[in-house]
Amino acid sequence: MARRKDHTHEEIRTLAVGILMEHLQSFPPETLSLRKVAQRVGYSPATLINVFGSYDQLLLAANAQTLDQLSARLNNAQTRHPGGLEQLLAFAEAYLEFARQHRYQWQLLFQHRMPDGETVPHWQQQRIDSLFAAIENALSQLAPAAPAAELQLASRTIWASVHGICALALDDKLFAGSHIHGTPMMSSLIRHYVSAWCQQHNAPGATNNKGN
Amino acid sequence: MARRKDHTHEEIRTLAVGILMEHLQSFPPETLSLRKVAQRVGYSPATLINVFGSYDQLLLAANAQTLDQLSARLNNAQTRHPGGLEQLLAFAEAYLEFARQHRYQWQLLFQHRMPDGETVPHWQQQRIDSLFAAIENALSQLAPAAPAAELQLASRTIWASVHGICALALDDKLFAGSHIHGTPMMSSLIRHYVSAWCQQHNAPGATNNKGN
DNA sequence: CTGGAATTGTGAACAGTGTTTATTATATGA
């Protein structure tokens, strides 16, 4: 009844996450369940609970991997278009393209809500920090005089907007009907926002804000 | 076993939706269930299924009401700040404020995924259309020469961005740590984007786009 | 009035979910 199967906890982890990821290539998250994963991975549901602690944490492990893939894409985009406007455009497009190619992974990543007020895992925080650092860096190249607070506000604003465009471009809950594609929106957003932002922070008599 | 209770189908509908909405003032959607609503409304689960067709459609009815409330707020914002930049700012702020005040309603509205490829209900499409019409109208006041396609792209871009800022301002999944509030981001987004957009479409030698 | 037919409502069952616990089977070390 407890026939040993010679798998490390860590092996079971990667195995289960692998099954989950493979499923997410073709099917939405709600078609999965702990029991189905358990069956496909060859272990009982209780075993997976033992290994992960809960089904939620299994999903979270999958999200970790998704975030790693996404992070790799963004790093790649950064090395191919280092600095300035091109980098920001490359970031936005890479984000959008990843979401399109792995929409169910992406869906799971953002639909999954943290139970009550638990803190975000540190590895996730790290990825996020480096992303914003890259954005701020690109912005500061375009307007060296811009103060840190403005860089922070601008980077957050840009990324939240990119995320919003991405979210509504995938399942057109808001855009039902009008066939607007994501890429032109990304381009429009980045170009216009950055254009005005640079203009403001490169104006003669620099650091004062003209009124936010 | 089937004691008549003298309630119209329509009455049961509004009753159940009312219970649901009241619950959403304080608690997240996943703490609810068909059975709990049924108990609070004084009917059996099967009866609610009879009336609504499914639990999903009960949630959808609640979303309809949420969308009505949201629509009313936006209309109100429109009459208080008619036209131009101020209207766009008022829209964005009203959207954000509503999401903050009724975060669980808002959460349910956007986390709820349509089953497969079903079309969005027409009443929802109508609300959306009128919203975009208002945005396009405000934009065209700022740049009368802008062609329709550009108005459409800009309005969608702006609203997706507003939505993204709103989404990430509520549960800071991406912004964990850095305490950036929604309002300054909304202001930054609208002001910068619209500024550059107007500049482009009011340039001498108007309608050609300088490169999207 | 009376007696079928339509309406209204539900209890019980079904298949599914995540999680807990007691128990069994294997491996390890003294």
Place this chain on the structure above:
DNA sequence: TCATATAATAAACACTGTTCACAATTCCAG
């Protein structure tokens, strides 16, 4: 060799949304 720690699970629990046969009520024709 035998106690002990580990690995794995079957079974039970408390849920979930949904289906269906059936009971209670109303309605309406004869």
